[in-house]
Amino acid sequence: MGKILVTGGLGFIGSHTVVELQNEGFEVVIIDDLSNSSIDVLNGITAITGKTPVFEKLDLKDKPKVQSFFKKHQDIEGIIHFAASKAVGESVQNPLMYYENNINTLVYVLQELTGLPKANFIFSSSCTVYGQADVMPITENAPVKPAESPYGNTKQIGEEIIQDTCKVAPSMKAISLRYFNPIGAHPSAKIGELPLGVPQNLVPFITQTAAGLRDCLSVFGDDYPTPDGTCIRDYIHVVDLAKAHVVALQRLLNNEHKANYETFNVGTGVGSSVLEVIQSFERVSGVSLNYKMAPRREGDVTKAYADTTKANSELGWQAKSTLDDSVQSAWLWEKEIRNL
Numbered sequence: 429m430g431k432i433l434v435t436g437g438l439g440f441i442g443s444h445t446v447v448e449l450q451n452e453g454f455e456v457v458i459i460d461d462l463s464n465s466s467i468d469v470l471n472g473i474t475a476i477t478g479k480t481p482v483f484e485k486l487d488l489k490d491k492p493k494v495q496s497f498f499k500k501h502q503d504i505e506g507i508i509h510f511a512a513s514k515a516v517g518e519s520v521q522n523p524l525m526y527y528e529n530n531i532n533t534l535v536y537v538l539q540e541l542t543g544l545p546k547a548n549f550i551f552s553s554s555c556t557v558y559g560q561a562d563v564m565p566i567t568e569n570a571p572v573k574p575a576e577s578p579y580g581n582t583k584q585i586g587e588e589i590i591q592d593t594c595k596v597a598p599s600m601k602a603i604s605l606r607y608f609n610p611i612g613a614h615p616s617a618k619i620g621e622l623p624l625g626v627p628q629n630l631v632p633f634i635t636q637t638a639a640g641l642r643d644c645l646s647v648f649g650d651d652y653p654t655p656d657g658t659c660i661r662d663y664i665h666v667v668d669l670a671k672a673h674v675v676a677l678q679r680l681l682n683n684e685h686k687a688n689y690e691t692f693n694v695g696t697g698v699g700s701s702v703l704e705v706i707q708s709f710e711r712v713s714g715v716s717l718n719y720k721m722a723p724r725r726e727g728d729v730t731k732a733y734a735d736t737t738k739a740n741s742e743l744g745w746q747a748k749s750t751l752d753d754s755v756q757s758a759w760l761w762e763k764e765i766r767n768l
């Protein structure tokens with residue numbers, strides 16, 4: 429099996445994808461700068477798969493180092509590019525850092541990739557590109573709306589850069605996967621999400637509150653036009669999401685793609701409200717969660733859930749885990765790292 433480069437391979441989604449790639453027999457090389465991840469994740473990957481991937485600590489902003497890395501690894505057959513910053517609020521405070529971290533690095537990687545004989549590329553995009561879509565569920569044809577934040581903008585610009593590159597680089601083929609809301613952890617509880625500081629995302633905030641690290645979860649808004657007044661999202665188990673990367677890569681490697689640049693929504697197709705996620709957590713954990721209603725958070729859309737028809741039919745992929753499965757795995761992981 430070919431050699432696959434995973435940038436950001438020690439991060440949350442990256443590490444789960446490395447596990448699935450190794451399970452399928454791929455040889456994996458990871459680049460990560462450890463800015464938002466831990467070297468210990470390598471041990472988790474090894475414990476699950478019985479194989480330690482090649483790891484190089486490398487900051488993709490360092491162009492000469494990126495160039496020399498690729499000189500050593502001309503036999504790479506595909507790249508799954510996770511490495512990026514992803515905190516919406518931070519991106520509003522520090523837009524240039526986001527453009528440098530997410531755009532400069534993408535350009536450097538593509539400059540090297542397009543010089544390789546096999547230039548297969550999978551990009552971590554986000555449903556954030558749709559903004560508040562007018563029609564639910566969201567198909568890939570829904571219009572891309574003006575970005576709400578520099579972070580969101582880096583995903584839109586990133587997709588455009590890749591698309592433009594695919595038009596001219598003869599060997600280049602790419603797929604952008606537009607993730608909905610990834611949650612959960614590997615069922616072994618050997619890898620999972622490791623948010624730095626106070627979590628911004630719902631599920632890690634829930635599990636940290638239940639573990640005693642936070643006092644109370646604030647539910648951001650209960651006056652949205654939804655059945656229970658709280659926002660609706662499509663929460664997808666990170667292992668299902670990881671598997672979507674593997675099948676997308678295989679589509680390119682096997683020349684099964686229909687165009688040199690394609691996009692796929694990756695979600696479950698099921699929308700769940702914030703209160704439904706809390707109820708799911710209480711059901712699977714048996715823990716009563718301390719939460720309160722709070723004002724809306726700026727920039728939140730009312731609802732976003734995926735139409736997964738295209739991924740189901742063309743990638744032959746479907747999310748298997750239910751919300752309860754995903755939330756339970758997140759809780760198992762939280763208990764594991766807190767020694768509960």
Ligand code: UD1
Pocket residue numbers: 514516517554555556580609628629630631633645646647648649659660661702725726727728729
């Ligand atoms: C967020 C980002 C999105 C990004 C994704 C990456 C925003 C506005 N959007 O998605 O662009 O791609 O993370 O992981 O930041 N909630 C609470 N209390 C909390 C935390 C969240 O009620 O303490 C609610 C939110 O209002 C939202 C839902 O839970 O309705 C999910 O929030 P979150 O997990 O942050 O995901 P998104 O906002 O959908």
